[in-house]
């Protein structure tokens with residue numbers, strides 16, 4: 001009898017279990033193509049994605065979706081990157097967003113720029129930041145609160161401050177890099193070395209000057225007694241590989257840097273781990289207990305609070321003082337706003353602290369990665385490198401005549417279309433932020449397919465080869481008329497060709513798709529600063545050095561997708577340019 005009961009229960013359980021199994025399979029949106037076997041797997045696209053990643057070192061999530069788009073021959077596809085059963089685990093959000101990937105620039109442009117009432121900030125960009133800066137405006141929907149918070153930082157992005165106060169500091173940091181590289185170059189004797197750390201520190205130093213002022217770092221250097229590498233004081237040949245092998249890379253000892261920089265590097269590294277995690281909130285609970293991260297967050301919080309206090313003190317001393325950094329701008333803004341609203345200013349609010357912290361942890365890596373990719377491309381494409389150097393020499397005749405590097409004022413005030421073109425092409429290829437996405441906030445449609453509220457729409461335009469390739473473009477049932485994507489040649493978008501950005505001798509911003517800084521109202525507010533840093537780095541280095549080819553084994557294009565998309569290898573082999581012929 002008991003056996004019979006057990007059998008009945010077991011038989012009854014089978015359909016129930018089957019129904020549970022079916023409910024845990026991906027639920028595709030009707031009409032939008034997808035990988036059929038992924039829809040039959042509880043793990044969705046994950047097994048196929050892992051296989052793709054393991055088959056070639058340069059494969060990434062982006063290349064996975066790109067190839068899928070080609071296989072499915074559609075400019076819009078859906079993927080299932082997050083198993084539905086994860087939502088059954090405790091502490092994990094029960095939201096199971098659908099993910100649609102767009103591969104057509106004109107459609108993406110419409111979604112991001114024109115249809116911002118239907119598509120807004122998606123939660124995915126914030127997953128890696130949520131634990132660190134939960135009150136930063138990057139997480140907010142595009143509403144009044146977002147506008148008010150964004151206004152806090154826009155004051156510091158004005159031309160007057162950037163080009164007047166900040167530019168000399170950015171110029172000085174680029175000169176400093178050239179000095180260090182001249183010393184390293186002498187020691188390395190045309191052997192290659194890894195330039196990554198120097199370039200990230202250059203970008204970090206620039207963003208620290210923006211956030212806390214030009215004097216900030218100097219103060220820290222006195223505090224720790226280091227902060228600037230002085231390779232000339234080391235004995236000749238230190239770090240040199242043995243023997244005569246000129247291809248063997250030199251390993252320079254890492255420069256000692258102030259605690260706040262080490263804290264920024266540590267936090268950004270952890271953001272990379274969170275970004276790569278399937279369960280970022282669970283991962284956060286694990287990583288936040290690490291002693292190193294606790295130390296980094298304490299250093300960051302102490303620094304931010306101390307610098308706010310200094311800015312308040314300065315403002316109290318002189319209400320007319322010109323703000324010299326973002327923190328001073330924000331403190332003045334808060335004071336004015338509080339006066340207008342008849343309340344006491346809240347200078348140390350979580351919003352202020354998180355906005356300021358955001359600069360130091362979430363912005364320098366994008367600029368640093370862009371420079372890393374840029375020097376790689378220019379090393380491997382010597383004709384473009386030479387053409388750019390020639391354009392710079394023509395563009396800065398006074399610097400050439402006086403045998404000095406161009407000043408930052410010259411860089412900011414001289415129009416050199418080829419420099420703009422190379423910078424833009426580097427950004428198009430590097431795409432350090434890897435992509436932009438939005439979430440549908442209402443039931444809507446894309447290219448005629450219904451897209452329910454909550455769907456994540458990812459724009460994969462960063463993949464240079466993908467952008468509306470002809471075989472996909474031909475399938476577009478409706479093409480947006482809001483952008484003239486016919487003005488560029490889709491078939492050569494996979495090539496690094498700065499000339500595409502020049503029309504009748506002028507730099508033309510609409511000559512190709514531009515998504516590195518995002519699109520629409522939520523596009524990057526820091527791009528003016530980023531362009532200045534990128535150009536200062538490119539001009540200073542190319543003016544002073546020839547980037548010689550590096551050995552093939554140090555010149556890979558494998559990407560590390562962490563907080564940003566960066567090259568695994570970024571080696572330089574430098575030959576100083578003497579310019580004695582200009583005498």
Ligand code: HEM
Pocket residue numbers: 121137138139150207210359363364366367370431432433435436437515516517518519520521522523524525526527529530
């Ligand atoms: C090469 C350098 C940089 C790149 C490629 C880059 C790229 C991006 C991208 C793709 C987004 C998302 C845009 C979107 O969703 O449409 C973004 C947002 C943002 N970026 Fe940048 N960025 C860079 C440098 C900077 C700098 C230097 C700052 C500030 C100092 C900055 C501040 C921000 C902020 C605050 C947001 C959030 C905007 C919002 O949610 O409203 N970025 N950036």
